[in-house]
Amino acid sequence: MEKFCPKCGKDVESLVAGLCKDCFLEKKKPAELPARIEFEKCKACGKVKFKGKWLEESQEALKALALQGLRNKMFDSFKPSVEFFEKPEGFKAVVSLEGKVQGVELSQRLESLLSAKTVLCDSCMKLKSNYFEATVQVRFEKKPSQEIFESLLESADAFLRPLQRQDSLASIAKVQGLKNGMDLTVGSNRAAKRLAQFLASKSIEKVKVSSTLAGVDKSGHEKLRYTYCVRL
Numbered sequence: 001m002e003k004f005c006p007k008c009g010k011d012v013e014s015l016v017a018g019l020c021k022d023c024f025l026e027k028k029k030p031a032e033l034p035a036r037i038e039f040e041k042c043k044a045c046g047k048v049k050f051k052g053k054w055l056e057e058s059q060e061a062l063k064a065l066a067l068q069g070l071r072n073k074m075f076d077s078f079k080p081s082v083e084f085f086e087k088p089e090g091f092k093a094v095v096s097l098e099g100k101v102q103g104v105e106l107s108q109r110l111e112s113l114l115s116a117k118t119v120l121c122d123s124c125m126k127l128k129s130n131y132f133e134a135t136v137q138v139r140f141e142k143k144p145s146q147e148i149f150e151s152l153l154e155s156a157d158a159f160l161r162p163l164q165r166q167d168s169l170a171s172i173a174k175v176q177g178l179k180n181g182m183d184l185t186v187g188s189n190r191a192a193k194r195l196a197q198f199l200a201s202k203s204i205e206k207v208k209v210s211s212t213l214a215g216v217d218k219s220g221h222e223k224l225r226y227t228y229c230v231r232l
């Protein structure tokens with residue numbers, strides 16, 4: 001049987017809360033999204049914080065941030081899709097929801113501005129305050145030329161960069177040039193070990209490892225600082 005909307009008089013197949021879809025959406029918001037969602041973004045590595053974790057800034061991370069702010073009030077179920085538009089003050093997120101309210105198919109469009117608050121993430125803060133878990137010592141037979149020195153640093157940086165996606169401390173905190181080589185302090189021990197193996201892959205000598213006690217952490221565990229020696 002044909003029904004009609006008591007508000008606008010339109011003939012429709014089904015009513016939602018006694019109204020046609022248009023009149024219903026005009027009066028009610030089945031879901032709500034804050035006009036502005038603030039998130040933290042690291043000014044050094046560019047990662048964004050989501051539920052206490054630092055993630056690469058990606059479409060997925062931004063989508064998760066936008067949907068986290070969503071409040072469903074009336075949808076029985078819905079499927080969201082999100083589009084982003086870059087703005088000087090952040091990202092405009094347009095969220096489209098397709099779902100059912102009281103058994104009737106409805107779509108709703110919502111907007112929010114995701115605005116970044118620039119901070120330093122925990123890892124970058126540590127690296128800035130000279131935190132490091134390991135040192136990679138690179139030693140040459142004789143004093144290396146400036147070019148060799150620089151190209152080695154460049155390849156070390158290039159090697160570490162993809163590791164930073166998973167491990168923000170996979171970065172050189174400090175470089176110290178020496179007569180016959182250099183010392184690289186690295187934030188993460190795992191990354192330092194892999195870097196040493198990578199640098200030693202061009203040499204016939206194996207990496208030598210040693211460790212010293214760096215202190216005791218809050219839970220009473222001994223903290224070791226590792227040194228990887230690479231002879232080229």
Ligand SMILES: [Zn+2]
Pocket residue numbers: 005006007008009010019020021022023024
């Ligand atoms: Zn109506």
Ligand SMILES: [Zn+2]
Pocket residue numbers: 042043044045046047120121122123124125168
């Ligand atoms: Zn960072």
